Amino acid sequence: MSSMTPPVSANRVWVFYAFALPFAALTIIFGLWPIVLSFSVSLTKSATALRAEPIYVGLENYLSVLSDPIFRASLISTLIYTLASVVANVLFALGYAMLLHSTLIGPGRTIFKVAMFLPVVTPDLAGYAVWRWLYDQSFGAVNAFLDLVGLPAFGGIASPDTAMIAILIAELWHHTGFFVLIFLANLAICDRSLEEAAEIDGANRWQRKLYVVLPQMRPSLVINTVYAVIQFLKTFTVVVIITKGGPNGATNFVSYYAYRLFDQGRYGEAMAMASILFVIVAAVALVAYRIGDRRPS
Amino acid sequence: MIHRPLWLRVIAYAIAILVSLFYLYPYWWMLLGAFRPAEAVLTDPLRLWPERLDFSVFRDIATVGGVSIWRYLANSVWITGASTILSVGITALGAYALTRRPDLLAFKALRSGFLLTMMYPYMLLVIPVYIVMFKIGLLGTYAGIILFLALGPIQFFLFEQFFRSIPGEVIEAAIIDGASEWQVLRLVVMPVAMPVVATVTIITFLLNWAQWFPILVISRSPDTYTLPVALLNMTGELGVNFQGIMALAAITTIPATLVFLLAQRRVMQGMADGAVKG
Known part of the structure; x- marks a missing residue:
């Protein structure tokens, strides 16, 4: 604000607190409080978590989660799925x-553009739900189509080997419109004159895309990758x-596993898993932003 | 326009059309599934046109989980509508206060607290929200669901971005002329904010229409379920009623699709702006 700002009366301050009050209330009650709770519940015995005076057990829930082979398998499949999905979505x-x-x-x-963005909204x-049935062995269009064009049948969600690919495709369908939108916004502000200069210098089409356009796409690449x-x-x-974690736990990802424990009243372990996942998410986001910031643009 | 060989353009269009079909086909297949008898789908899943329109499915889905479909529809409209209006009002006022006077005590902390909340994995935030709702007595109530859905990152970023773009001089001039803060908001800011209010309203409507997990968790019975939650309930209970699931999926999808198609430019622009900022 400039030096022209007139003297501020107390009244003018209070009105801003009044404007911000509902927003602050929602943020605290439905944002910060649950986050604090999730951490504190992760330190309590599940059966007492909802009581006025829960019994605190320290890091016991974390230890039991980390030594749980199902959780470890769940974490590994979550990481594999994330890596495959990020690469597939961002590149496509x-x-x-x-x-x-x-x-x-x-x-x-x-x-x-609209066709691709429709699934996002x-x-x-x-x-x-539609994809679950598209993959269905008897109702589904996917295998009927593969049969029609003479390709081998796709195991889809029925087989542990293909369940992950099946949900990767369904999620790709839902999310890519958003990533494309962000890339298009970035492409629209790319400097065409740089590309023309490179063309005059004798760079072919692929070289121009790779060395001139791609570096200018860094902001959207960072946003999309972190988001993905x-x-x-x-x-x-x-x-x-679609899969309810199956078949054979092939898609029992951490969020889903945590939810299932929550559903069984195992609040402490569920919240310990939530905290672990949050730390991973926050760390990955931080590292990705750092990498995105460090390189010259 | 630079001239490119025709064959290359043909290939480019072929790819774009194939990709678009991949994105659009599930919608068509869903509609066919809703209006074709299940036995017909079983014998010919790929048929592109219904052999006849079969409306019997609407009897099957008249009640789901013991609750009328009309109730789910009414819940969807009420919860989405109320949470959207609340969200726009509360977030606009909050973002306005935080942008105009970032120097005020606790405003920086509030902004950071909000951003932390938005970074927290949503699905995992919802679980402790169950405990919060239990503690403040809002479990199973519309109020609990609507209030929780009133907070979202994209709304905040879009408003913040907009309020920052208003030149300070305009507001200062009004204040020098003796306007109160309330008058500044009503007479100076609100008239120019209408486009962003419209954008945020439509995007919030679309996002909240699609919500299901918080509604499932906060609800105590199907009485407060919305269409998506009813759909989830139905896949659980009647796993094999293919036609009913397709019909309910279509009823859930069509309103959002229509709203989006009517406002596609605004929605896509707003989502891009909100994401780039966040």
Whole structure:
């Protein structure tokens, strides 16, 4: 504010506190309090967690979670799934955004964009319910289609080997529109004159894309990668509706496992898992932002 | 426009059309599944046009889990509508106060606290919210559900971004002319904020229409379930009623789809802005 600011009366201060009050109340009651609670519940005996005076057991829940082979398997499959999903989503979205942005696509660009973005605003649960049945062995269109074009059948959600790929595709369907949108926004502000200069210098089309355009895509690459990592680390809805963690625990990701424990009243362990996942999410986000910031842009 | 070889453009369009079909086909298949008898889908899952329209499914889904479909629809409209209006009002006022006077005591802490909350994995936040609702007596109430859904990151970022873009001189001039803060808000800020209010309203509506997990967790009975939660309930209880699930999925999807298609430019612009900021 400039030096023109008139003298501030107490009244003018209080009115801002009044404006911020409902927002502050919601943030505290439905944000900060549950976070504090989740940490404190993770230190209590589950059976007493909801009581006025819960029994604190220190890090016992963490130890029992970390020594639980199901949790370890769950953590590993979560990490594998996250890695595969991030790579698949970001690369596919980047390639498709570059295609849509290129001079090869003229009329119809908006339709292509809208088609891809529609699943983002479709209630995820409804979308995944449809996918669950698309994969169905008898009702599903996926295997009927593969059969029609003479390809081998896809195990889909029925087989432990393919369940992860099946939900990866369903999630790709739901999320890529968002990533493409962010890439397109970045492509729109890329400096075309740099590309033209490189062309004059004799760089071919691929060299220009790789050495001139791609470096300018850093902001959107960072945003999308961080967003995707966080998104896929906490994969939940798709598991609830499509695989319920199965078959054979192949998709029993940490969020889902924590929820199942919560559902069984094992609050302490569920919250310990939540805290562990939060630390992983926060660490990954932090590292990703650091990497994104450090390199010159 | 630079001229590119025709064959390359044909390939580019072929890819774009195939990809778009991949994204759109599930919607068509869902609609077909809702209006074709299940036996017909079993014999020919790939048929692209219904052999006849079968409306019998609406009898099957008239009640789900002992509650009328109309109640779920009414819950969806009420919970989404109320939480959207609350969200826009509360977040706009909060973001406005925090942007105008970031120097005030505790405002910095409030902003950081809010950002921390938004960073916390959502699904895992909802679980302790169950305990909070239990403690403050809002478990199983509409109030609990609506209040929880009134907080979201994209709303805050869009408003903050907008309020920062208002030149300070405009507000100062009004204050020098003797306007109270309330008048500044009503006569100076609100008239120019209408586009961002519209954007945030539509995006919040879409996001909250899709919500299901907090509603499931805060609810005590299906009486406060919305359409998506009813759909989840149905997949659990009647695992094999394929046609009913497709019909309920369609009823859940269509309102959001229509709202999005009517406001696609605004929604996509807003989601991009909100994400880039966050």
